[in-house]
Amino acid sequence: MPTTSGGSPRRVTLRDIAREAGVSVTSASRALHGVTGSARAPSAETAARVREAAARLGYSRDQLAGGLRTRRSRLLGMLVPRLSDYVLATIYEGVEEEAGRAGYRTVVANTHDDPDEQRARAEVMLDHRVEGLIIGDASPRGGLLADLERRGVPFVLVSRRGGAFPAATGDDLAGGRAVAGHLLDRGHERVAVLAGEAYASTGSERTAGFLERWTAAGRTVPPDRVVHGPFDAAGGRRAMERVLETPGPPPTAVFVVNDFAAIGAMGALRDAGLQVGRDVALVGYNDVPLSAELPIPLSSVTTPNLEMGRTAVRLLLDILEGGRPGSVLLPPRLRVRASSDLGP
Amino acid sequence: MPTTSGGSPRRVTLRDIAREAGVSVTSASRALHGVTGSARAPSAETAARVREAAARLGYSRDQLAGGLRTRRSRLLGMLVPRLSDYVLATIYEGVEEEAGRAGYRTVVANTHDDPDEQRARAEVMLDHRVEGLIIGDASPRGGLLADLERRGVPFVLVSRRGGAFPAATGDDLAGGRAVAGHLLDRGHERVAVLAGEAYASTGSERTAGFLERWTAAGRTVPPDRVVHGPFDAAGGRRAMERVLETPGPPPTAVFVVNDFAAIGAMGALRDAGLQVGRDVALVGYNDVPLSAELPIPLSSVTTPNLEMGRTAVRLLLDILEGGRPGSVLLPPRLRVRASSDLGP
DNA sequence: CGATCTTGTACTATCGTTTGTACACCGTCG
DNA sequence: CGACGGTGTACAAACGATAGTACAAGATCG
Numbered sequence: 100m101p102t103t104s105g106g107s108p109r110r111v112t113l114r115d116i117a118r119e120a121g122v123s124v125t126s127a128s129r130a131l132h133g134v135t136g137s138a139r140a141p142s143a144e145t146a147a148r149v150r151e152a153a154a155r156l157g158y159s160r161d162q163l164a165g166g167l168r169t170r171r172s173r174l175l176g177m178l179v180p181r182l183s184d185y186v187l188a189t190i191y192e193g194v195e196e197e198a199g200r201a202g203y204r205t206v207v208a209n210t211h212d213d214p215d216e217q218r219a220r221a222e223v224m225l226d227h228r229v230e231g232l233i234i235g236d237a238s239p240r241g242g243l244l245a246d247l248e249r250r251g252v253p254f255v256l257v258s259r260r261g262g263a264f265p266a267a268t269g270d271d272l273a274g275g276r277a278v279a280g281h282l283l284d285r286g287h288e289r290v291a292v293l294a295g296e297a298y299a300s301t302g303s304e305r306t307a308g309f310l311e312r313w314t315a316a317g318r319t320v321p322p323d324r325v326v327h328g329p330f331d332a333a334g335g336r337r338a339m340e341r342v343l344e345t346p347g348p349p350p351t352a353v354f355v356v357n358d359f360a361a362i363g364a365m366g367a368l369r370d371a372g373l374q375v376g377r378d379v380a381l382v383g384y385n386d387v388p389l390s391a392e393l394p395i396p397l398s399s400v401t402t403p404n405l406e407m408g409r410t411a412v413r414l415l416l417d418i419l420e421g422g423r424p425g426s427v428l429l430p431p432r433l434r435v436r437a438s439s440d441l442g443p
Numbered sequence: 444m445p446t447t448s449g450g451s452p453r454r455v456t457l458r459d460i461a462r463e464a465g466v467s468v469t470s471a472s473r474a475l476h477g478v479t480g481s482a483r484a485p486s487a488e489t490a491a492r493v494r495e496a497a498a499r500l501g502y503s504r505d506q507l508a509g510g511l512r513t514r515r516s517r518l519l520g521m522l523v524p525r526l527s528d529y530v531l532a533t534i535y536e537g538v539e540e541e542a543g544r545a546g547y548r549t550v551v552a553n554t555h556d557d558p559d560e561q562r563a564r565a566e567v568m569l570d571h572r573v574e575g576l577i578i579g580d581a582s583p584r585g586g587l588l589a590d591l592e593r594r595g596v597p598f599v600l601v602s603r604r605g606g607a608f609p610a611a612t613g614d615d616l617a618g619g620r621a622v623a624g625h626l627l628d629r630g631h632e633r634v635a636v637l638a639g640e641a642y643a644s645t646g647s648e649r650t651a652g653f654l655e656r657w658t659a660a661g662r663t664v665p666p667d668r669v670v671h672g673p674f675d676a677a678g679g680r681r682a683m684e685r686v687l688e689t690p691g692p693p694p695t696a697v698f699v700v701n702d703f704a705a706i707g708a709m710g711a712l713r714d715a716g717l718q719v720g721r722d723v724a725l726v727g728y729n730d731v732p733l734s735a736e737l738p739i740p741l742s743s744v745t746t747p748n749l750e751m752g753r754t755a756v757r758l759l760l761d762i763l764e765g766g767r768p769g770s771v772l773l774p775p776r777l778r779v780r781a782s783s784d785l786g787p
Numbered sequence: 788c789g790a791t792c793t794t795g796t797a798c799t800a801t802c803g804t805t806t807g808t809a810c811a812c813c814g815t816c817g
Numbered sequence: 818c819g820a821c822g823g824t825g826t827a828c829a830a831a832c833g834a835t836a837g838t839a840c841a842a843g844a845t846c847g
Contacts, residue, residue, distance in 0.1 A: 123797045128835060159570045163507045164833035167802045182535060188527040192553055206550050209536055226503045332736035362733055369738040389706055392676035394713040456803060467827045508803035511832045
């Protein structure tokens, strides 16, 4: 549009364009949006005149003022542990995209997995009258979810699940099982699991799925070889170091529930004189784009992050329309690369 | 607060708490916020009664309605190429943090470096009456910035700079020079630069700084060894492959203007039988947490991302208060690690 | 040709909050 | 003891948009 008025600070309002077009504010409003069922629609001629005036003056609807009257903010809020986490950022991209398609805007906030921050951020979003929340940092701690439910706030979970709340997640149990199957295939017996933060269902379910399949095959994992820690490179390195300090020969295979942590683990293994892909098999999770491009490409489990975000929005919109959707589990897919394509 | 009313969909309004406290809506408003200069303030007793009622009913101010009257949305908008880029996500964390400290909320949108998306996203934000914009995807294409300036929209740039607009960026020229200095120190002569996207000032200034220092030392870089491409692992791999296809012996040192691209380049070098840190020196940029934890720790230039975001907000707030701040260049810092701690 | 219907327009109230101003009440002082 | 200043409160009008409804003009029918 080649429009735009002068550089005045005041925005063009519906009243301005009504005056310009020589009609009432009502008609202007109905000409531009309106047509709400029983409402009298303006004539085609009037509508055209209004639209022309709107274009000439560079009108744009004040979302806030309209929302006040209609009681619809068309805003969705999302809570994430931190946006600098690639996986959550990608999920948010899916959220933004799908919400936009449905005419909604989104806001997002970092909570750093801190229950107080979660609560505070959610409260701020509700003060802004978001119509629903997408929770990407669900955790058993804090009790926020139960509170939201009691207050009747529409929300869905994404990435992590918890309780019986509707959630859009990857099938982390299945992913864990697939990794176990792959390592059993290659004949490994001594394995370690870097299990992530205990409060996140992602890590714990990937671990549970792995252990389930592993023990079903008659093998065991010593408790000191299932280590928890942060989902980042430094956390993975430390967890790996702790495993290497345990008594007995080192594992021949390691499952890390997060790719960044897996990369940190690579460093620790190298420092211990073990070469990934030759002395030890390594499998990560999430298949971030980086993993395939590493000098030693990392085996990983692809999670459909964008689709997870889109699905979460669809679930939430369903709830907003009065539905009671169930959870959605999206299938993961193991990609075997050089880091684990070997036997013990 | 142990408050919260029932699970009714309607929120508690100022009118409710006024009725509850037995005062007018005016007094309720003034008791809770008010004290605006000449305004008559309610008595301490009334104020206490109102506050008590508000707490009991679980009142929270409707930001939108209030903003409508006061003409202040207390909202800042930020445009980024994509939030799944670690660097921009971290900058946004700084933005969110500093804005929150000043009582502002933020919204963010992905533009994928597409001029049409940039414009559309900015327009949506302005419809939501953001008070100012933080542009993290500035580029000479599209002319959005000039338009915004003409329309009197307050904005600042971050991460990338452009034109004479106020910006909070790292000193990319200095960073590039530092890398060149380091590689000159180690005695390298055959060097390549993976320069990132041509439209981003970050990459082009890092490259320019590097070449400036390099040529000042009497050395040259053949044009076909300065290669542009995306700032991610796959882009870095492809760019590196193109360099390796050029005639002549391979470079003994490579400067990549982005860490993720540098990791992709590592893969390409390995495939070509060159070991980083032994056969070839590699230096990245941004010093993402991963870089120090890689099996071969990557030399990189630390950029103060959080601080960049915070600074951008401070500049914008300054503008909103009528100031005309200049740009801020934050100092980078080279961290030499195993990937480049060697001579040719 | 008058009554009814259709169609298009404008008036008015409203969303929840803030703010200018009118007003009532108190004590104080001349 | 009446006028006056100060103080606290409530009324009413906004902010910009929308929805219900009243009303006027033209079209249609018996």
